[in-house]
Amino acid sequence: MDSDGMRDGPGTHANPVPRPAGPPRVPAAPPMPPGAPGAPGAQSGAPAVPGAPPGALVPPGAPPGAPPGAPGPAGGREGWGPAVPPLPPPPDGSDFLSWLRTPRPESPPGVWRFGHRPRPQEEPERVPARQLFAGALIALLSGWLLCSLLYHGYLGGFWLWPWYVLAPKSWTLGEGGMVAGVASYLYEGLVFVGIFAALGRVGRWGEIWRRFGPPAWLRAAPGQGPPPPPEEDPAAWPALRAAGAVDAAERLASDARAGLMRDVDHARIVRAWQGVQRGRHGLAAFAGAVLRDGAGACPHPSGDRDLPARQAPHDLVTGQVRLGTAADDSRNPYAYRGAGLGLGPELLGTSLLAVGPAGSGKTGAVVRPLAESLCLHALSGRAAVVVVGAAGAGLGPADAYDVVIRVGSPDSVHDLDLYGGTTDPDEAAAVLAEALVGDLADPHPSGDSRRSTTVLAQVLGPFRAVHGRFPGVPELRQLLDGAPEPLAVLRRGLQEAGHASLLRELDARERQMGHPGDVASVLADRLALLDRPAFASFFDTSGRTRPFALTALDHPVRVRVDLPARGHADASRLLARLVLAQFTASVTVREDRSLFACLVLDDASGAVTPEAVRGIQRLRSAGAGVVLTLRTLDDVPRPLRGPLLGAAGCRMALSGLTPWDGQDFAEVWGKEWTEATDVTDRQIIAETPAGKAVHMLRRVITGKAPTARAVTVRQVERERWSASELAHAVPPGHAVLSLTSVRGEHAPPLLVDLRH
Incomplete structure (x- = not known):
């Protein structure tokens, strides 16, 4: 029960084993205090990483002010310097508890749910700012004038009759002293406040505050306020208490309050508890592991409880990684405008295809965050991930993976099984x-x-x-x-x-x-x-090595395959096809499909074949998905472009796309009904001398002839995004993304800013 069944399968490691397979027996590393350099949550739009170890956003040993992901000094692990001494722990786990209790409302597919505030589906009528401020000013002046007239008695004393009815008679006769005076002033103040409140509602003062007042995070910051009752508090583990594991729930709640629990720990223990509910593990074994190890219970076989660095915001409660922000653009649905864009296994389970030229951000803004998120899911016991890319492509440090296969490098500890771990000659063939x-x-x-x-x-x-x-x-x-x-x-x-x-x-x-x-x-x-x-030293089948086989994807393993960087382009494409074929063949025969399996293939040029497209179509029902990137759809044979776009439930067109690629995306996204407004200006002909004189004066002043405007609104069917718009109207650092969840929910093509 120590590993929640997350043991290494045969063939997952070569000799020597790079990490201990047992749980760590050392105290957990203390989290960083809020506000420290590189502290969790320092990135814009990111939730605070609860209980993250030192260096969660900046590599250990990096110079002060270094950007996230910058390499540390020479020595130590590959690309990383020696660990710095831990900072003093915070007095409690308030950051973690605040993160855990933050609302995550149900939202349309792709919306970043952490602290999200839902918006109406349709955009309300928006009053122009000039008209809004003019109305507010008129309401203010009207209220001031009305109150002044009432106060000085120019409108009579009818508004004082409630005072004479309710107040003691001695007060109305001026015999109440200071108490009567204060009460009369309070009554007048209430009347004047009521007048201003009524006129403020007419003048839309509240809308001015919402549109031009302080930012939303100042008006209501997420996670603040009193804690919820124990039966609704996720930090109190009510499901464990209801099942009778009160002591285990108390131990976990105590570790959370003490700052010893991370977001990965919480997700991993939740996953283990789900195994108990499904009958895979016993309640007594689970409770015993929790009482013994606390937040470190049910560890990943590697013993890791977090990644060495994080570059993207993650929310392991919902399983999402934030890739950017939906632009406040009229082409985006109103419910998505300004909302964060988050992707998780429920969307990647339909597979993702991203197309964009070199430098458009495919690797840095899409592949790296998704690979990072899937590695966190693997540490939580929720996923198995294989990341394939060129050597030096920036797919994360080696310490973020359990197995790193450097094909063609003599320093590679691991090998790749040429036959995918199968013993059936027909399947291998x-x-x-x-x-x-x-x-x-x-x-x-x-x-x-x-x-x-x-x-x-x-x-x-x-x-x-x-x-x-x-x-x-x-x-x-x-x-x-x-x-x-x-x-x-x-x-x-x-x-x-x-x-x-x-x-x-x-x-x-x-x-x-x-x-x-x-x-x-x-x-x-x-x-x-x-x-x-x-x-020469790779693909050995004589037994001298133990090459990694993709049949091990029924365990939460993290694998990175580095393809040869230079001089072997054809071999790299062959190996990419090999890994893709082995992945689609192995994940469809797994027994436990609750473990999400994902293949991230950075640059799938030459890997898309007829059989590969058919294999991708079968992944959705197998609890698996692939992430493919292409520089252009021209790298895919013309007969396969339509089937590939149809097989991928999530499609992304990055900036810099060619019109020919844009045409394929425009066709697969289809058309929609929209309102088209036609405005016609018709010249007005004056028939009387006075009218002609007025028209002549107006022409002298404005320089234009008097016209009458006719507006016609009609329903037309147009492309959601045309090929020309995809090629020329997508700003740098942006992308157009459509989404489909494994449950069949759809999100229309959204213009997304990948930089925020």
């Missing part, structure tokens, strides 16, 4: 064929992909039957090239073992070698991209 020639395959099922799968199965099955393993890259290349000696060894082994069916497979392979249409030569040529000196 299908995945490997997709990686090798998937981009060459015909869109129809009878194309090269199926023939390539058959060819690979004809050699993989016999090899595994003889050697007890799949072939390595050099061995497989020799078999595909038809080298006589390896084929003879296989034949002798099959004959000795009596595998008649596999002998027929091998005979069929040898007969097809001389045919002009044999695809084995194409497979061998593609496989030669991996049979290079740079990859």
Whole structure:
């Protein structure tokens, strides 16, 4: 119960294991006090990171004033300096409790729910500012004039009759002394306040205060006020109390008040409690772990309780990461304008496709925050994540991941399983064929992909039957090239073992070698991209290493795959297709689909194939999703662009898009009914001499002929975002994003500022 079932699966680590698999036995690191440099919540629009360790936003050892994510001094862990001494802990966990108790109302898809204030669906009628201030001033002057007239008796004394009725007679005769005088002044003050209140309502003083008064965070800051009652206070763990685990609830509440609990701890323990409710774990084991370890109970196998750094605002109660702010633009629905944009597993479960040129912010503003969020979910036991990108792409520090695979680097501790961890030759052949020639395959099922799968199965099955393993890259290349000696060894082994069916497979392979249409030569040529000196120590199947296999995604593991940076562009695209094919094949057969699995593929150029699109379509029902980025849709074959945009439930077009790419987005987003206003100016013809004189004078003063304006409002159907608008009207640092949740809820294309 110590790990809530979140144990490493076989093949998830290579020797040596980079981190201890057991829970930490040291006291939790104290959180940073509010206001300290790099303290949680210092970023604009971010909730305070509750109980975050020192250096949560700025790397440990970075110079003062360094931006988030800046590297520390040389030495220590990769890209990070030695840890600085912890700062004194705060007197209590007030920051964490305030964060936990902040309202998170139900909102439309994509709205950042932390402290959100819902707005009406339709925009109310907005009075122009000049008219608003003019009306307010007139109301103020009218109130002042009316009160002055009443006070000086110019309007009679009718307004004093309630005073004469309610006050003692001695007071009305002036015999009450100071008490009567004060009471009379109070009555007059109440009358005058009522007059100003009524006229202020007519003059819309309240609307002026709402539109031009202090910011909303000054009028009501989230999380302030008295704590809710215990049965409604999330910090009191009412669900545990209702189930009878009162002692465990008291221990967790005590750690929260003492500042020993982080947001990751809270999310991890909530996940473990959900396992108890589903019957996966016993209540006694859960309560015992909590009583023993407190906020550190049910740890992640790595022992980590947070990431070494955070660059984006996260809210682990809702599972969202904030990517930006919906622009206050007329093209955005009124309910979204000015609201934060937050993405979570309920949206990523429909997959996300982001398209934008280099420098538009795909990696820094989209991929990095999402990868960071998924790593936090993995530490909470909620997700498994695989992040794939070029070496040095800025996908987070190595210490933020459990497994880092640096393909082509001799310093890489981990290897990648070429066959995805499967023991079925047919399944291995299908995945490997997709990686090798998937981009060459015909869109129809009878194309090269199926023939390539058959060819690979004809050699993989016999090899595994003889050697007890799949072939390595050099061995497989020799078999595909038809080298006589390896084929003879296989034949002798099959004959000795009596595998008649596999002998027929091998005979069929040898007969097809001389045919002009044999695809084995194409497979061998593609496989030669991996049979290079740079990859000599990778993809080993002899048992000398324990390569990572994507079948381990039924555990909350964090994986980063660094593709070769230079000189191996074709190999990088092949490996991207391989990881994508293995991911879609493995996550669809998991038993526990409550664990969200996500593949983040930075630069999916060359990875989108017909089979990949079909695989993406199956992920939504499997509790998984992918995040793909492209520089342009031209990197995808024309027949696949429409199916790819249709398979991704969330679509993002960043600034700098070409009109041709914009046209594809405009088509998939469709059209909507809107009001079109036509204004027509018609010249007025005067018929009388006086009218003509007035018109002449008006023309001399204004320089224009007198006209009458006719306004026509009609319903028309127009594109939500046209190709021209997507190409030329999206400002730098912005994107247009449409969203679909796994429950089928939709958000129309939104103009989003990714910089705030």
